[in-house]
Amino acid sequence: MASQVLNAAAPCALSSSSGLLFGPLSKSKSNVYQFKISCGPRDNRGPLVRGRTLSTEAMLAVQTLKRASARESNEDDIICKTFLRLVKPDLLASLRELLRQNHCHLALKVFAAARRELWYQTDYSLYAEMVSALAKNGMTPEIDCLVSDLLEESFYAGDNRGLARLFKVLIGANQAKSVVNIYGLMKRGNGEPDVYIFKVVSKGLRRLGETSAADEVDKDLECFLDGKLRRSYFSD
Incomplete structure (x- = not known):
């Protein structure tokens, strides 16, 4: 930004058209008036998204x-x-x-x-991003192929947050069969799932009209909580 010389005796102005915001004057030891200039918003651009660069x-x-x-x-x-x-x-x-x-x-x-x-390594968040993009473009057969590839991979229990996101995206894309298949993969896998995932899957399947499948998820959740409470009781 080009520097400007202003008359200290002249009143400071606020220019919204130029985007310059003039702060209050302050007097330095050398009797020179100083002021701060900051740039205002130049357009409607949003903040940079992390990881997008x-x-x-x-x-x-x-x-x-x-x-x-x-x-x-x-x-x-x-x-x-x-x-x-x-x-x-x-x-x-x-x-x-x-x-x-x-x-x-x-x-x-x-x-x-x-x-x-x-x-x-299996990244359920990445799978969720891909399913979301495919669903927006009406590429349902490609979603089925992508889920088939996922089912070939072993269950990764360290990504519960990404798995919940994937379930939500599949539910939003009306992919009930894929939700059931990936849920089965989760049940067969090692590691402790998140209670939140059970609730997401159950609610989503009911919304898609898969009542019986949702009932099975609810039963699994009860067994999971019962076993977890029992382990906590005997460990005390």
Whole structure:
């Protein structure tokens, strides 16, 4: 911002058009009047979303893949040469950027490649983001395929928050069968689930008209709470 010289004797003005806010005058030891200038809002842009900023490498990978898709080039070859060379945070950030731009078919291919990497671990929050994007674009068959891939993975008990989010997204997308299947995966898995998840699944299945399945979830919750209370009693 260009500096401006103001007459100390002149009254300070508040200019809303220029976006300059002039604070109160203060006199320094050298008898020079000082004031603070701060910039007001320039437009209606919202705050930056954490994790949305892409590195240069990630941006180039996204642009390269989009160009290859437009030219109907070999997308799988581009993914191997660009995306799989990115570090994990950049790869996931570029995947989310493709989802944000509604390039869901490209995001699915990138995700399929990422699942083959050694660092990959089940991330239910990421699955929820993908299901949400697919549902917005009416890609129901792709949701079924994505859930099938998830069912092939072993249950990860360390992501209860992400799992609850995934259930909510599937319920919102009217995917009752997928909810039941993933719930079954949770029951067969190791680790202690969250009580909140039982309640989300039960309420969601009832909303989708799956009353009998919701009743089974309620029974499981009662057994879970009973066992938890018993363990607490005998441990005292």
